[in-house]
Amino acid sequence: MNGAESLVRTLIKNGVDICFANPGTSEMHFVAALDRVEGMRCVLGLFEGVVTGAADGYFRMKGAPACTLLHLGPGLANGLANLHNAKKASSGIVNIVGQHALHHIESNAPLTSDIEGLARPMSAWVRTSPDSRSVARDGAAAVAAAKSSPPQIATLILPADAAWSDADDVAEITVTLQRPDYSPQAIESTAKILRGSGETLLLLAGSALTERGLALAAGIAGKTGCKVMGETFNARIARGRGRFFVDRIPYPVEQALSALKPFRTIILVEANDPVAFFAYPDKPSFLKPEGCDVHRMTATGENAIAALEALAGAVGASLRDAKPQQPMEIGWPKGPLNNVSIAQAIAMAIPENAIVVDEAITTGRKFFPSTAFAAPHDWLQNMGGSIGFSTPVAIGAAVACPERKVICMVGDGSAMYTLQSLWTQAREGLNVLTIVFSNRMYQILRGEFDGVGAGEPGKKAMDMLSLDRPALDWIALGRGMGVQGRAVTTTDEFNKALAEAMAEQGPRLIEVQM
Ligand SMILES: Cc1ncc(C[n+]2csc(CCOP(=O)(O)OP(=O)(O)O)c2C)c(N)n1
Numbered sequence: 041m042n043g044a045e046s047l048v049r050t051l052i053k054n055g056v057d058i059c060f061a062n063p064g065t066s067e068m069h070f071v072a073a074l075d076r077v078e079g080m081r082c083v084l085g086l087f088e089g090v091v092t093g094a095a096d097g098y099f100r101m102k103g104a105p106a107c108t109l110l111h112l113g114p115g116l117a118n119g120l121a122n123l124h125n126a127k128k129a130s131s132g133i134v135n136i137v138g139q140h141a142l143h144h145i146e147s148n149a150p151l152t153s154d155i156e157g158l159a160r161p162m163s164a165w166v167r168t169s170p171d172s173r174s175v176a177r178d179g180a181a182a183v184a185a186a187k188s189s190p191p192q193i194a195t196l197i198l199p200a201d202a203a204w205s206d207a208d209d210v211a212e213i214t215v216t217l218q219r220p221d222y223s224p225q226a227i228e229s230t231a232k233i234l235r236g237s238g239e240t241l242l243l244l245a246g247s248a249l250t251e252r253g254l255a256l257a258a259g260i261a262g263k264t265g266c267k268v269m270g271e272t273f274n275a276r277i278a279r280g281r282g283r284f285f286v287d288r289i290p291y292p293v294e295q296a297l298s299a300l301k302p303f304r305t306i307i308l309v310e311a312n313d314p315v316a317f318f319a320y321p322d323k324p325s326f327l328k329p330e331g332c333d334v335h336r337m338t339a340t341g342e343n344a345i346a347a348l349e350a351l352a353g354a355v356g357a358s359l360r361d362a363k364p365q366q367p368m369e370i371g372w373p374k375g376p377l378n379n380v381s382i383a384q385a386i387a388m389a390i391p392e393n394a395i396v397v398d399e400a401i402t403t404g405r406k407f408f409p410s411t412a413f414a415a416p417h418d419w420l421q422n423m424g425g426s427i428g429f430s431t432p433v434a435i436g437a438a439v440a441c442p443e444r445k446v447i448c449m450v451g452d453g454s455a456m457y458t459l460q461s462l463w464t465q466a467r468e469g470l471n472v473l474t475i476v477f478s479n480r481m482y483q484i485l486r487g488e489f490d491g492v493g494a495g496e497p498g499k500k501a502m503d504m505l506s507l508d509r510p511a512l513d514w515i516a517l518g519r520g521m522g523v524q525g526r527a528v529t530t531t532d533e534f535n536k537a538l539a540e541a542m543a544e545q546g547p548r549l550i551e552v553q554m
C-alpha cells in the first residue's frame with residue numbers, strides 16, 4: 041500500500057465515499073488507488089468550480105462531506121469561488137490537493153505555488169502531509185474537521201512522494217469537535233422577550249429552516265404572536281404544501297428596511313444581524329430599524345431544532361398553536377411569458393420531493409410566493425454571492441439524492457461560469473433539469489448601475505452588461521455536452537416543456553428566451 045491508497049481507504053473508512061475530481065500528474069497515484077480500492081465513487085468535473093460546487097450541493101443534501109481532488113495551486117484556485125459559496129453555506133468538504141514531491145518544490149517548476157496560502161482564506165483547516173506514513177492520520181484529521189460543528193472546509197495537501205511512497209496505515213477519526221446544542225440561558229432570555237410586549241421577529245437560518253424547525257416556529261408564533269422570517273439567502277429551506285411558509289428579508293435595501301421596520305426585537309436562530317448585500321451611497325449597511333434589539337438565541341453549529349423545542353416548552357407552545365396559512369391558488373398560467381407566469385408554471389411543475397437550486401437572479405425575484413404552494417420540496421440558494429454556483433450544486437444534490445428530481449433555475453449570465461456541469465450531468469445520467477433564463481443580459485447589474493448612483497449607462501457601459509452580441513445558443517451548447525434541450529418563447533411552450541421534462545429521467549435543459 042502507498043500513501044495515496046492509505047488515504048483513499050481512510051476516507052472511505054470515515055464515511056467519505058464520493059470524490060468530485062479534476063486530477064493532474066501529481067494526483068495520478070490517488071487516481072490509481074481508486075481502481076484498487078472498492079467503495080469510492082469518483083465523478084469527473086471539467087473545471088474545478090464544478091468540482092467544488094458539486095461538493096457543496098452534496099453536503100447540503102446529505103449532511104455529510106464529500107471529498108474533492110484538485111490539481112496543485114491553480115486547480116485549487118479555479119475552485120475557490122465555489123468554495124467561498126460553500127463556506128458561507130456552512131458546508132463541510134474535504135479537499136485533497138496534489139503537490140509536487142517535496143524535493144521538487146525548491147526547483148520552482150512551472151506549477152509550483154503557495155498552495156497553503158491559496159487554501160487558507162476558504163478553509164478552516166489546512167495541512168500538508170509531510171510523508172507517506174502520515175497521510176492516513178492527516179486524512180482522518182481532515183474528515184474530522186469537515187464533520188465538526190459547525191461543519192468546515194478542510195484542505196489536505198498531498199505531495200506526490202507522500203502519495204507514491206510506502207504506507208501501512210488506515211486511520212480512524214477519534215473525536216470531532218461538537219458544540220453544545222444550545223445555551224439554556226439564551227432560551228430563557230428569548231422566552232422572556234416573547235412573553236413581553238413589542239413586535240418581535242424570529243429570524244431563521246440553517247437547520248431552523250427544516251420542516252421540523254419551521255413547524256416549531258409556526259407553533260411559537262401562533263402562541264406568542266411573534267413574526268417569523270428567513271434570511272434573504274438560505275442554504276436549504278423545506279417548502280411547499282403543508283409546510284409553514286416564511287417570507288425572506290427582501291434583497292433590495294428599501295424593501296428590506298420596510299419589512300423590518302415594525303420590529304422592536306429580532307431573535308436570531310442560526311441567523312445573523314441582517315445586513316445589506318452591498319453598500320450604496322446614503323443607505324445603511326445594517327437593516328434593522330433604529331432602537332431594535334438583536335438577540336442571539338442560537339449560532340451556526342448549534343442545534344436549532346433542539347433549541348426551538350426548548351423554546352416552545354418555555355413559552356408553552358405546541359405544534360397545534362400554528363395559525364393556518366391562506367393557500368394561494370395555483371394553476372398552469374396563460375397569457376404573456378414573464379416573471380409571474382414563469383413562477384406559476386414552475387410552481388405547478390415542481391414534483392413531490394424535488395430539489396430546487398435557485399440562481400434565477402432577476403427572473404426569480406417573484407418565484408418565492410407561488411412556489412410556497414407547490415408540492416413539498418427543498419430550495420437551495422447561493423450563500424456567497426459568487427455566481428456560477430447552481431449548475432455544480434445541482435450535480436452534488438443529484439448525486440446525493442438520486443431518487444429526487446433536481447430543478448436548476450439559472451440566469452444566462454450565471455450559467456456561463458460553470459457550463460461544463462452539463463457534461464458531468466450527462467456522463468453520470470443525473471436527473472437534473474436546467475432551466476436557463478436567457479434575457480441576454482446581466483439584467484441585475486442594470487438595476488445596480490442605478491442603485492449605486494453610477495448615472496445612465498452609455499454604449500461602453502451597456503456593452504459590459506449585455507450578452508446579445510453574439511446571442512448564446514443554449515440548445516446547441518447543451519447538445520454539445522450531451523444534454524437535450526428545448527427552447528421556449530411562450531407561456532404555453534414553457535408549460536408543455538416543463539411537464540415533459542418532469543416526466544423524463546436524466547439531464548434536460550429548457551432555454552427560456554425572454
Ligand atoms: C464570480 C462573480 N463574478 C461576477 C459577479 C457579478 N455579477 C452579479 S450578478 C451578475 C450577472 C448575472 O446575470 P444573469 O445570471 O444573466 O442574471 P439576470 O440578472 O440577467 O437575471 C454578475 C456578473 C458575481 N456576483 N460573481
Ligand SMILES: [Mg+2]
Pocket residue numbers: 451452453477478479480481482483
Ligand atoms: Mg441574464
